[in-house]
Amino acid sequence: MTLTGTHLVALLPLIVVCAxxxxxxxxxxxxxxxxxxALATAAGLVAALVALVSLGPRLPLVVPLLVVDxxxxxxxxxxxxxxxxxxxxxxxxxxxxxxxxEEFYLLLACAAAGGMVLAASRHLATLFIGLELxxxxxxxxxxxxxxxxxxxxxxxxxxxxxxxxxxxxxFGMALLYAQSGHLDLAGVAxxxxxxxxxxGLAGLGLLLVGLGFKLxxxxxxxxxxxxxxxxxxxxxxxxxSASKVAVFVVLLRLVxxxxxxxxxxxxxxxxxxALAGMLVGNLLALRxxxxxxxxxxxxxxxxxYLLAALVVGDGLAxxxxxxxxxxxxxxxxxxxxxxxLLSSPYGGGDVAALPHYRGLFWRRPWLAAVLxxxxxxxxxxxxxxxxxxxxxxxxxxxxxxxxxxVGGIVVGSAIGLYYYxxxxxxxxxxxxxxxxxxxxxxxxxxxxxxxxxGLAALVVLLGVYPAPLIAWAQTVAxxxxx
Amino acid sequence: MALIGLILIPxxxxxxxxxGERWGERVPRWIALGSMLLVLLVALGLWWQxxxxxxxxxxxxSLPWAVEWRAAWIPRFxxxxxxxLDGLSLVLVALTAWLGVLAVLCSWHEIxxxxxxxxxxxxxxxxxxxxxxxxVDLFLFFVFWEMMLVPMYFLIALWGHSxxxxxxxxxxxxxxxxxxxxxxxxxxxxxxGLVFAHRAATGxxxxxYAALRGTPLSDALAMWLMLGFFLAFAVKLPVVxxxxxxxxxxxxxxxxxxxxxxxxxxxxxxxxxxxxxxxxFPDASQAIAPLAMGLGLVGIFYGALLACxxxxxxxxxxxxxISHMGFxxxxxxxxxALALQGVVALMVAHAFSTSALFIxxxxxxxxxxxxxxxxMGGLWGRLGSLPGFMLCFVVASLGMPGTLNFVGxxxxxxxxxxxxxxxxxxxxxxxxxxxxxxxxxxxxVHHGPPRGEGRSTDLDRREYAMLLGLLALVLGxxxxxxxxxxxxxxxxHELPRxxxxxxxxxxx
Numbered sequence: 006m007t008l009t010g011t012h013l014v015a016l017l018p019l020i021v022v023c024a025x026x027x028x029x030x031x032x033x034x035x036x037x038x039x040x041x042x043a044l045a046t047a048a049g050l051v052a053a054l055v056a057l058v059s060l061g062p063r064l065p066l067v068v069p070l071l072v073v074d075x076x077x078x079x080x081x082x083x084x085x086x087x088x089x090x091x092x093x094x095x096x097x098x099x100x101x102x103x104x105x106x107e108e109f110y111l112l113l114a115c116a117a118a119g120g121m122v123l124a125a126s127r128h129l130a131t132l133f134i135g136l137e138l139x140x141x142x143x144x145x146x147x148x149x150x151x152x153x154x155x156x157x158x159x160x161x162x163x164x165x166x167x168x169x170x171x172x173x174x175x176f177g178m179a180l181l182y183a184q185s186g187h188l189d190l191a192g193v194a195x196x197x198x199x200x201x202x203x204x205g206l207a208g209l210g211l212l213l214v215g216l217g218f219k220l221x222x223x224x225x226x227x228x229x230x231x232x233x234x235x236x237x238x239x240x241x242x243x244x245x246s247a248s249k250v251a252v253f254v255v256l257l258r259l260v261x262x263x264x265x266x267x268x269x270x271x272x273x274x275x276x277x278x279a280l281a282g283m284l285v286g287n288l289l290a291l292r293x294x295x296x297x298x299x300x301x302x303x304x305x306x307x308x309x310y311l312l313a314a315l316v317v318g319d320g321l322a323x324x325x326x327x328x329x330x331x332x333x334x335x336x337x338x339x340x341x342x343x344x345x346l347l348s349s350p351y352g353g354g355d356v357a358a359l360p361h362y363r364g365l366f367w368r369r370p371w372l373a374a375v376l377x378x379x380x381x382x383x384x385x386x387x388x389x390x391x392x393x394x395x396x397x398x399x400x401x402x403x404x405x406x407x408x409x410x411v412g413g414i415v416v417g418s419a420i421g422l423y424y425y426x427x428x429x430x431x432x433x434x435x436x437x438x439x440x441x442x443x444x445x446x447x448x449x450x451x452x453x454x455x456x457x458x459g460l461a462a463l464v465v466l467l468g469v470y471p472a473p474l475i476a477w478a479q480t481v482a483x484x485x486x487x
Numbered sequence: 488m489a490l491i492g493l494i495l496i497p498x499x500x501x502x503x504x505x506x507g508e509r510w511g512e513r514v515p516r517w518i519a520l521g522s523m524l525l526v527l528l529v530a531l532g533l534w535w536q537x538x539x540x541x542x543x544x545x546x547x548x549s550l551p552w553a554v555e556w557r558a559a560w561i562p563r564f565x566x567x568x569x570x571x572l573d574g575l576s577l578v579l580v581a582l583t584a585w586l587g588v589l590a591v592l593c594s595w596h597e598i599x600x601x602x603x604x605x606x607x608x609x610x611x612x613x614x615x616x617x618x619x620x621x622x623v624d625l626f627l628f629f630v631f632w633e634m635m636l637v638p639m640y641f642l643i644a645l646w647g648h649s650x651x652x653x654x655x656x657x658x659x660x661x662x663x664x665x666x667x668x669x670x671x672x673x674x675x676x677x678x679x680g681l682v683f684a685h686r687a688a689t690g691x692x693x694x695x696y697a698a699l700r701g702t703p704l705s706d707a708l709a710m711w712l713m714l715g716f717f718l719a720f721a722v723k724l725p726v727v728x729x730x731x732x733x734x735x736x737x738x739x740x741x742x743x744x745x746x747x748x749x750x751x752x753x754x755x756x757x758x759x760x761x762x763x764x765x766x767x768f769p770d771a772s773q774a775i776a777p778l779a780m781g782l783g784l785v786g787i788f789y790g791a792l793l794a795c796x797x798x799x800x801x802x803x804x805x806x807x808x809i810s811h812m813g814f815x816x817x818x819x820x821x822x823x824a825l826a827l828q829g830v831v832a833l834m835v836a837h838a839f840s841t842s843a844l845f846i847x848x849x850x851x852x853x854x855x856x857x858x859x860x861x862x863m864g865g866l867w868g869r870l871g872s873l874p875g876f877m878l879c880f881v882v883a884s885l886g887m888p889g890t891l892n893f894v895g896x897x898x899x900x901x902x903x904x905x906x907x908x909x910x911x912x913x914x915x916x917x918x919x920x921x922x923x924x925x926x927x928x929x930x931x932v933h934h935g936p937p938r939g940e941g942r943s944t945d946l947d948r949r950e951y952a953m954l955l956g957l958l959a960l961v962l963g964x965x966x967x968x969x970x971x972x973x974x975x976x977x978x979x980h981e982l983p984r985x986x987x988x989x990x991x992x993x994x995x
Contacts, residue, residue, distance in 0.1 A: 107550060331640075366604075396675070403683060415669065415673060423665060426660075426661050430657055431639075433641065470560075473559055475563045
């Protein structure tokens with residue numbers, strides 16, 4: 006098969022990101038320059054974003070092994086935006102990092118490319134390549150501050166468990182291939198039919214295990230809190246946002262495209278996973294006193310809520326997933342943004358223990374307001390993006406009559422409130438004579454500060470006027486076949 | 488436009504308070520007072536202009552809003568920013584504004600730390616409450632319902648008191664938040680269930696109150712959906728098994744917080760029942776009416792008995808609120824025109840008398856630095872005119888003829904009798920308990936052997952004016968309640984017909 010002009014246009018955003026990674030790598034080899042590297046990465050990502058957005062009217066485009074449809078474009082835009090935020094955060098964070106700083110951006114760009122491939126894959130080969138291209142740089146990112154024991158531990162832990170998950174994934178793929186004789190998703194789905202043989206089901210199940218690990222669905226969630234806690238702030242932000250979006254999108258694509266996924270047993274399994282995620286994530290978060298761990302458990306719970314969309318799995322599911330993912334990414338990035346800003350510039354270990362945040366509001370009201378908004382949004386309080394997302398998921402569950410899931414969401418949210426409120430109120434408590442970690446006075450005018458303020462504004466804006474986001478998600482659903 | 492103003496004034500005023508703190512401590516107080524007075528003026532202006540009796544003559548089935556304002560919000564789900572006002576909302580909005588003024592005034596000296604942020608929260612609570620009273624789009628209603636929790640949480644958690652017995656203010660605030668939010672989510676599920684049932688019947692998705700009122704529902708579905716609404720409102724009211732948050736929240740909150748909680752937040756629960764739970768699900772509501780009235784009875788006695796055993800004056804008053812809300816619940820589910828008028832009267836009366844009692848206990852706390860009843864006693868004659876005021880409001884709270892509380896309780900009992908004579912008979916015994924706990928409170932605070940020497944400072948002009956204003960309202964409306972009943976009664980004329988209790992007796 007030859008590449009045509011249309012193919013090139015469809016692949017252009019991906020090509021730009023890859024070219025950025027290569028350019029950054031060559032630039033580092035030539036001369037190390039922190040600001041220059043960060044700027045070049047950001048410029049490349051923006052160019053890719055422009056290329057992706059300008060594809061808009063021509064979607065969906067099908068390339069050998071990849072498909073650039075509504076979902077892929079949605080994931081691409083979200084991943085690129087999240088990566089841009091991480092670049093801005095990393096720039097302030099690494100400013101005084103003692104080791105080499107420039108490679109961080111190289112790894113970020115590679116991981117972004119991996120995420121885009123993964124979200125656009127329509128073939129098991131690209132699915133695998135994308136997933137590994139996303140994961141490999143993440144090992145490096147998570148262990149970037151490797152002189153710090155916790156960071157190294159986070160990287161190693163993620164690496165080892167990720168390798169195990171990959172093994173499951175490959176085994177699943179092998180089973181699917183053995184059963185169907187196809188490697189492209191459409192072929193696999195068609196061969197499996199609506200009532201697949203046990204081996205086909207097993208293959209799907211193993212695929213779910215492999216992807217579920219990356220999403221930290223409940224039985225596979227054990228790595229999450231440690232990795233979230235140990236990794237450097239910008240790396241955690243990337244892991245929690247861009248990487249999850251890519252993996253969730255591919256899972257959604259699998260479920261939507263495969264009639265076999267409508268199988269009652271598989272549905273039941275997904276329901277159990279979703280309920281377990283909501284309850285376990287929220288319950289384990291209750292006693293956490295470290296903000297990054299808390300956000301880690303909270304992400305487990307949120308992907309439990311989001312799995313509800315997969316369980317329902319009909320027309321509104323894509324739309325609901327789009328709204329939820331975007332709201333979640335914006336909220337999570339702004340929460341980790343505040344953590345990163347407080348830990349910037351790097352001084353060995355992040356500032357994440359809740360006592361450090363006591364009274365932040367009275368020292369840095371706007372920064373504390375940003376974190377308050379993110380926590381409220383994670384809790385799903387009205388006038389924040391998180392509420393619209395939760396509204397969508399509950400609406401989806403009620404419409405489909407999945408009362409167990411709806412009940413789980415209600416109970417999970419009620420439990421979750423406890424720790425979100427606990428973290429939030431700490432920002433406002435005054436302890437005399439305590440002046441712990443602080444940000445520089447001009448944080449609001451630096452790259453990281455501007456980005457974080459923008460994210461918080463977006464959280465409120467999407468909560469107050471969600472119509473544009475909903476319209477976008479509807480377009481995504483319309484442009485996604487299956 | 489006036490309706491948007493009612494919401495925007497406190498919202499912008501709150502922001503101005505927060506930023507105004509940099510020009511001095513007094514600036515936020517005056518801004519807050521000014522914006523609440525403005526809201527009160529707008530509400531009274533609406534009262535002056537509109538004729539709320541006229542709409543009672545409208546044909547049955549229509550929704551005669553006096554003022555209406557709507558704009559598209561989320562077209563995907565047919566959600567609108569739809570605000571509307573009738574007599575019932577007007578009474579409650581005016582009440583909210585008036586208590587808002589009092590809340591600002593009574594924290595004039597009590598709150599000394601972080602004044603700007605305090606007033607931001609105080610005003611934003613009122614944004615949420617006014618929004619709840621005005622919203623007639625169910626999504627918008629839910630948004631305001633949840634939104635008022637956050638500032639209330641901050642108010643209790645940051646400016647509250649932690650008592651020595653291990654009850655912390657943050658614990659109380661969290662309890663309050665979780666109770667209300669969890670039950671609120673059940674209401675959201677019910678709202679969505681109703682919306683999708685409406686879509687199944689008619690094909691269009693809408694959250695509009697007017698459209699959803701006529702949704703055909705199977706009996707079982709209506710019952711489940713109604714229970715979702717009922718739970719949310721019952722937590723707020725509170726109905727007895729769901730009241731756990733209330734004593735803690737009241738006792739730990741600052742005075743302004745208690746005034747807002749008792750005066751208006753509890754009323755949102757009753758308002759929700761009157762506006763949404765009953766009209767949307769008349770048959771299911773009728774079916775659980777005996778249960779609801781039974782719970783009301785339990786509340787009357789439980790609240791009164793537990794109040795007698797409290798040592799903390801604010802917990803004491805909080806429990807009496809539970810008792811009063813038992814009457815409200817009975818009146819609502821009796822559903823006759825007379826009982827519903829009594830409900831409105833008692834809600835207003837309870838707001839006045841209980842917030843006055845909370846203001847008084849705040850003033851006692853400022854002078855004695857304790858809220859423990861065991862450390863009070865013998866204060867009569869040592870606090871200037873404070874004990875006199877306290878006597879007036881205690882007597883109002885026990886329902887002495889001549890006060891608005893009497894009008895409310897009497898109308899509720901009288902109106903409920905044809906529907907549920909036994910309930911009324913038992914509830915009347917609760918009035919005796921009300922007299923017992925009220926006089927007990929008076930006796931323990933102001934009589935008995937004195938615990939200290941000397942006189943405390945008398946009420947200053949600000950405190951005097953607040954209490955006098957409240958007293959004038961309680962007595963004035965108690966002696967001539969007709970304007971209040973006329974204004975709110977017309978809005979409720981539909982309910983008795985829906986509930987099948989069409990009684991001509993006393994209907995406006």
